[in-house]
Amino acid sequence: MEAFIEYVLKFGSLNQQQIALISDKATEVELPKDAYYLEAGKIARQFGFMVEGVARVCYYNNKGEEITKYFIEENNILVNLESFDYEIPSSAYVQAMTDCRLIVFSKQDWQELLQTIVGWDNIVHKITSKALLLKIERISPLVAEDATTRYLKFMEIYPSLANRIPLSYIASYLGITQSSLSRIRKNIR
Amino acid sequence: MEAFIEYVLKFGSLNQQQIALISDKATEVELPKDAYYLEAGKIARQFGFMVEGVARVCYYNNKGEEITKYFIEENNILVNLESFDYEIPSSAYVQAMTDCRLIVFSKQDWQELLQTIVGWDNIVHKITSKALLLKIERISPLVAEDATTRYLKFMEIYPSLANRIPLSYIASYLGITQSSLSRIRKNIR
DNA sequence: GGGACCACTTGCCATTTGGCAAAAAGTAAG
DNA sequence: CTTACTTTTTGCCAAATGGCAAGTGGTCCC
Numbered sequence: 001m002e003a004f005i006e007y008v009l010k011f012g013s014l015n016q017q018q019i020a021l022i023s024d025k026a027t028e029v030e031l032p033k034d035a036y037y038l039e040a041g042k043i044a045r046q047f048g049f050m051v052e053g054v055a056r057v058c059y060y061n062n063k064g065e066e067i068t069k070y071f072i073e074e075n076n077i078l079v080n081l082e083s084f085d086y087e088i089p090s091s092a093y094v095q096a097m098t099d100c101r102l103i104v105f106s107k108q109d110w111q112e113l114l115q116t117i118v119g120w121d122n123i124v125h126k127i128t129s130k131a132l133l134l135k136i137e138r139i140s141p142l143v144a145e146d147a148t149t150r151y152l153k154f155m156e157i158y159p160s161l162a163n164r165i166p167l168s169y170i171a172s173y174l175g176i177t178q179s180s181l182s183r184i185r186k187n188i189r
Numbered sequence: 190m191e192a193f194i195e196y197v198l199k200f201g202s203l204n205q206q207q208i209a210l211i212s213d214k215a216t217e218v219e220l221p222k223d224a225y226y227l228e229a230g231k232i233a234r235q236f237g238f239m240v241e242g243v244a245r246v247c248y249y250n251n252k253g254e255e256i257t258k259y260f261i262e263e264n265n266i267l268v269n270l271e272s273f274d275y276e277i278p279s280s281a282y283v284q285a286m287t288d289c290r291l292i293v294f295s296k297q298d299w300q301e302l303l304q305t306i307v308g309w310d311n312i313v314h315k316i317t318s319k320a321l322l323l324k325i326e327r328i329s330p331l332v333a334e335d336a337t338t339r340y341l342k343f344m345e346i347y348p349s350l351a352n353r354i355p356l357s358y359i360a361s362y363l364g365i366t367q368s369s370l371s372r373i374r375k376n377i378r
Numbered sequence: 379g380g381g382a383c384c385a386c387t388t389g390c391c392a393t394t395t396g397g398c399a400a401a402a403a404g405t406a407a408g
Numbered sequence: 409c410t411t412a413c414t415t416t417t418t419g420c421c422a423a424a425t426g427g428c429a430a431g432t433g434g435t436c437c438c
Contacts, residue, residue, distance in 0.1 A: 061330075061333060061334070065333070067330075067332075067333040069329050070329075081318060081322065082322050085318070121310075121311070121314075122310070125310075125314045125318075128318060129270060129274070129317060129318065129321065132318065132321035132322065132325065133270065133271050133321065135325055136321065136324055136325055136328065139325065139328050139329050139332065140258050140259075140328050141250075141256075142332045143256075143328065143331045143332055143362075143363070143364040144250060144254070144256040144361070144364040145250070145364070146395095146396095146424075146425095147424075147425070148424090166384090166385065166386090167385070167386065168385080168386090172333070173332075174332070175332040175333040175334070176425070176426085177425075177426060177427080178385090178386080178387095179386090179387080179388080179425090179426075179427080179428090180424085180425055180426070182386060182387055182388080183387085183388085183425090184425095185387095186387080186388090335394075335395095335426095336394075336395070337394095355414090355415065355416090356415070356416065357415080357416095365395070365396085366395075366396060366397080367415090367416080367417095368395090368396075368397085368398090368416090368417080368418080369394085369395055369396070371416060371417055371418080372395090372417085372418085374416095374417095375417080375418095
């Protein structure tokens with residue numbers, strides 16, 4: 001829980017009472033490896049925060065290939081904003097890649113906090129904007145570069161992930177086949 | 190100006206007085222083709238809205254290649270949020286691809302509106318989140334697909350752009366060379 | 379130890395895409 | 409119409425990547 005509060009306080013100030021209110025609504029959740037936190041077609045009912053572990057957001061294209069949109073590491077929010085805010089079905093899956101510990105808030109609790117805590121909406125706004133901007137900054141360089149460069153960028157962004165998750169997931173994030181990625185890794189060393 | 194108000198009202202309600210306040214602060218700007226609205230290294234001082242025309246956001250990679258991150262069409266906001274909010278230098282250029290007409294707000298006026306109009310912060314939040322989500326939804330499918338599929342997706346997203354802007358910009362958006370794009374187009378017909 | 383799984387690597391060849399330069403087509407000005 | 413300029417297409421070949429299948433190596437379980 002402290003991790004979440006620490007994270008939040010980077011975006012704005014809260015007094016002890018407000019922090020207590022937030023902590024009160026938070027629920028700790030464990031998610032075993034490979035389990036889904038959210039599935040396509042369902043509505044995101046929770047605002048989550050990754051305390052420990054790694055998850056990925058993925059979907060299937062019209063050829064049935066599994067595509068990893070991005071990875072969520074420790075100390076990041078884990079929420080499908082479009083689905084959570086507008087209550088529309090998610091188009092993507094969120095899957096634990098390692099055993100994960102999360103903090104989650106139900107939508108109702110989250111809205112109560114927004115109405116109760118002055119300035120909370122502002123902090124949440126900053127948090128979500130930052131998270132969205134980060135995703136864009138991470139994804140957009142991947143379009144223009146060749147596979148080797150993409151892999152090197154991946155290693156810069158997620159240095160700790162390379163040895164924690166299967167190669168096939170990294171390949172599906174980089175938009176290449178697992179074989180190609182294996183060859184690329186061989187050439188880099 | 191009506192276009193902007195109409196756009197805003199899709200995200201929340203405002204009374205006539207509030208609309209007048211907003212209109213009051215707005216400045217109409219014309220941007221000729223090829224001119225820069227924002228340059229890398231400078232700080233975004235304005236919140237913009239594209240009334241007519243098309244712009245692109247681009248940057249240069251470490252090989253000196255020009256990369257187009259995305260296109261901004263009519264009836265979309267045009268603002269580097271990271272730069273505008275946190276007053277950090279922009280890493281990208283924003284360039285008019287056709288003659289453009291914009292509505293812009295200075296940062297000071299924008300902040301006055303945020304303080305004056307109850308609920309304006311909430312509307313702005315929705316607008317910016319939606320814009321960021323849209324960018325992610327448009328960019329991320331480009332990573333995983335081959336060039337032909339990327340081009341077809343581009344045509345779905347920006348059907349009106351194909352004949353309005355040079356091929357080289359589309360290629361730099363799709364992450365392929367202009368020659369390849371030319372060949373791809375030939376094969377599709 | 380022997381299987382049964384996985385994840386990863388490698389070999390072979392087909393296909394896609396890039397790099398470069400020339401040709402063709404389109405556009406604007408005189 | 410001619411010229412100058414820009415944009416797009418094309419040809420040629422090299423390099424990158426994909427598809428498929430087999431091989432290698434590791435782990436877990438009995």
